Amino acid sequence: MSSGEIRGLPGFRDFFPEEFALRRHIFSAWRRVGARYGFTEYDGPPLEPLELYTRKSGEEIVGQLYAFEDKGGRDVALRPEMTPTFARMMAARAAGLPKPVRWFSIPQLFRYERPQRGRLREHFQLNMDIVGETDPLADAEIIAAGIDALRELGLGAADIVVRVSDRRLVAALLDALGIPVREHLAVFAAIDRLEREGEDPIRGRLAAAGVDGKRADRLFEALRLPLADLMAAHGGERPLEEAAAGLQTVFSYLDATGFADFVRFDARLVRGLAYYTGTVFEIWDRRDELRAICGGGRYDDLLRALGGVNLPALGFGMGDVVLAELLRARGLVPSELRRVDDYIICVSEDERPTALRLARALRDQGRHVLYDLRARGVGRQFKAANQAGAARTIVLGPEEVGRGVVSLRDMGSGAEREIAIEALTRAAAAEVERASPESSE
Structure with a gap:
């Protein structure tokens, strides 16, 4: 050849x-x-x-x-x-x-x-x-x-x-x-x-x-x-x-x-x-x-x-x-044609199973979710989230996971708060329900 x-x-x-x-x-x-x-x-x-x-x-x-x-x-x-x-x-x-x-x-x-x-x-x-x-x-x-x-x-x-x-x-x-x-x-x-x-x-x-x-x-x-x-x-x-x-x-x-x-x-x-x-x-x-x-x-x-x-x-x-x-x-090409809703960040590999379960739950609700495919430092994961244009990051650390919560950061404003993992998936489900055509009839 x-x-x-x-x-x-x-x-x-x-x-x-x-x-x-x-x-x-x-x-x-x-x-x-x-x-x-x-x-x-x-x-x-x-x-x-x-x-x-x-x-x-x-x-x-x-x-x-x-x-x-x-x-x-x-x-x-x-x-x-x-x-x-x-x-x-x-x-x-x-x-x-x-x-x-x-x-x-x-x-x-x-x-x-x-x-x-x-x-x-x-x-x-x-x-x-x-x-x-x-x-x-x-x-x-x-x-x-x-x-x-x-x-x-x-x-x-x-x-x-x-x-x-x-x-x-x-x-x-x-x-x-x-x-x-x-x-x-x-x-x-x-x-x-x-x-x-x-x-x-x-x-x-x-x-x-x-x-x-x-x-x-x-x-x-x-x-x-x-x-x-x-x-x-x-x-x-x-x-x-x-x-x-x-x-x-x-x-x-x-x-x-x-x-x-x-x-x-x-x-x-x-x-x-x-x-x-x-x-x-x-x-x-x-x-x-x-x-x-x-x-x-x-x-x-x-x-x-x-x-x-x-x-x-x-x-x-x-x-x-x-x-x-x-x-x-005319400047009418949308600047954000690629959308990532959530980027999940693991502080260590011990949180990986929790991250995978959370990713599936959020994806089942219709959200666009990414995470790193290899073990990397938190700083590099945040950089990857920025490059992907993620709307928010979900940080899983050992102490937070032990309490059943995650740290949620809005990537636009930088505001952070803790939220229970179960409440996070419920909120995503409610958001999908509000956006569905059936809910507006």
Whole structure:
């Protein structure tokens, strides 16, 4: 065997304890919000038939996938996104599920792309979807859930903004400008790149789609307008009026929810994926220093295309890579992601059996307990307790153990007191009982 360091693959992460603690912190917040909104968690396999992705995105997506032929001769791929798996699973159970269905998942996804800031070759992603409802309240609900998934981590309206639009509205605008329906997908793709590339490069893309310079100018001007001004300038056509009314209803629901400060209309937002059919949205940091944190919208035809089930649906994906960067930039990574409640210190090895019994009793009550695994001096044990971030130390000396007590020290204040061992374990049990969900009902 050759010697030397074996490095990890580019674009993949090692989760050392600190990074894993942050990951767990994010996932826990996501799960809490999912539960509050009545979503049920699910998961699927990381390896799927390649056709599941080519049917949705075309053969060109294969170059972005970890795709290969397995030992059974099947063309397979590591999942690059969750929506196709979700559609396949939903199709298998849709007939027996009460509607609307609310599911969420936190899958690990893989794409063979050039690693860059905010995008790696693997990441975890919160996926939340609602199936079986067309009312605009469902659109507002999924956007609110995305906002709350970030609020739960300490981000507020000063940190994030939700840009909201509607593909039907922009399509109706293109009709009003005389741009043929057959060119809409190409124009959508051009608009999707507008903010990144600027108007001059996009003029060339629009020209290739048959949009002349005069219509391009009118389109750019319209896309910059607030919703009310856009309707004042281009209203009158029924499809445009209906799309605008639906979007205004979504905004009114979000306003009633208390999220008006988080959202704004942006007609330039169309989302590049062709399967979106209505409301679309993305969540960005207010300073525009990072990639989009979250993106989603309504995709009423996708379940039929992928799973043969004709049900309306909408949802979003929120990646952990950009989110972790934003939390670090805003100072929102908890300083004490690792928690030790008690560190038991033995003055001599004679107290070790008592320490082990006490540790088990406290751990049975749900407390996080450490002690030294070798005989060391009291000073070094206190140093280890400090390094572990212990909230308190429990000192067992021969004289104290003989009386059935321990010396309890609060590591924050330095205050010390004696407490009976039996009373210590009873207090821990009472603390757990007070904290349990059943005790608060």
